[in-house]
Amino acid sequence: MAAKNSKPKTIGNRKLKTIPWDSAAYLKTERDISDYLEAVFEDGDPALIAHALGIVARAKGMAKIARATGLGRESLYKALSPDGNPELATVLKVMRALGLKLKVAA
Numbered sequence: 001m002a003a004k005n006s007k008p009k010t011i012g013n014r015k016l017k018t019i020p021w022d023s024a025a026y027l028k029t030e031r032d033i034s035d036y037l038e039a040v041f042e043d044g045d046p047a048l049i050a051h052a053l054g055i056v057a058r059a060k061g062m063a064k065i066a067r068a069t070g071l072g073r074e075s076l077y078k079a080l081s082p083d084g085n086p087e088l089a090t091v092l093k094v095m096r097a098l099g100l101k102l103k104v105a106a
Contacts, residue, residue, distance in 0.1 A: 023052075027059040030099075037100070047082065053094050054080025060098060068097035 040052040066073040079086035
C-alpha cells in the first residue's frame with residue numbers, strides 16, 4: 001500500500017516521516033491470519049470484523065477471493081471497507097473462500 005500523505009512530521013527539532021500501516025503485509029501464514037481474526041472476533045465489533053476480513057482478502061488476493069465468492073471485486077472491496085456493511089451471507093462467502101469456518105462456542 002502506497003503512502004498517501006507521508007509528509008515529514010516535526011517533533012521538537014527532528015523531522016520524522018511516517019507511513020500508513022498495512023496489516024495485510026504481515027499476514028503471511030495461515031496461523032497469522034487465524035490469530036488476527038481470532039483477536040478481531042473477540043472484540044466483537046461488526047465493522048471491525050468486516051474490515052479485517054477485507055484485509056485478509058487483500059493478503060490472499062482480492063480478485064481470487066471475489067471469483068471464489070461469485071461477487072465483483074469492486075463490490076467486495078466496498079462491502080469489506082471500514083465504511084462497508086456486508087450482509088451475513090457475504091461474510092460467510094468470504095470466510096468460505098478464505099478456507100475459514102465460523103464456530104460457536106459456549
